[in-house]
Amino acid sequence: MSTCSRILHRAGRDVLEETGEAGVRVTTEESIQVSTPWAPFALYGAAWLVFAVTTVVLLGDTPPGSTVVAQAEYPGVLIAALVLAITGPFLGFVVWGTVWYQSSKRRGSSLFSSAMLRAAVVMALGVAVWWAALTYVDAVRLGRM
Secondary structure (H helix, E strand, O other), rough: OOOHHHHHHHOOOEEEEOOHHHHHHHEEEEEEEOOOOOHHHHHHHHHHHHHHHHHHHHEEEEEEEOOOOOOOOOOHHHHHHHHHHHHHHHHHHHHHHHHHHOHHHHHOHHHHHHHHHHHHHHHHHHHHHHHHHHHHOOOOOOOOO
């Protein structure tokens, strides 16, 4: 494999060498697109939704005279939120590594950015849904709902 072929291969393109008319070698390249799957990130988003519902169930019956922070379940909810928030970038890294390894011949240069962007978007949406659930719990506690 020539140096040019190796550079193009690393850039996510397959290099095809053919022998044309009169014995001249013709090198062409084909760009191969590889992207990260949405399924792991959809499951991650579903985990955030389940967590938000669980938060409402666990913290929704706060007595009017107390705060959500004073409930015994609150530290567990915060730890679960922290675990879910850490899981997002880790999931992006694992998905990127898996796709990169499985498509080593045709890996794209933007796989890492794609995986991390998807993880970040789903994590941001999950955190927003969880904060909405906490706001709902607080509104119920204050009698506004």
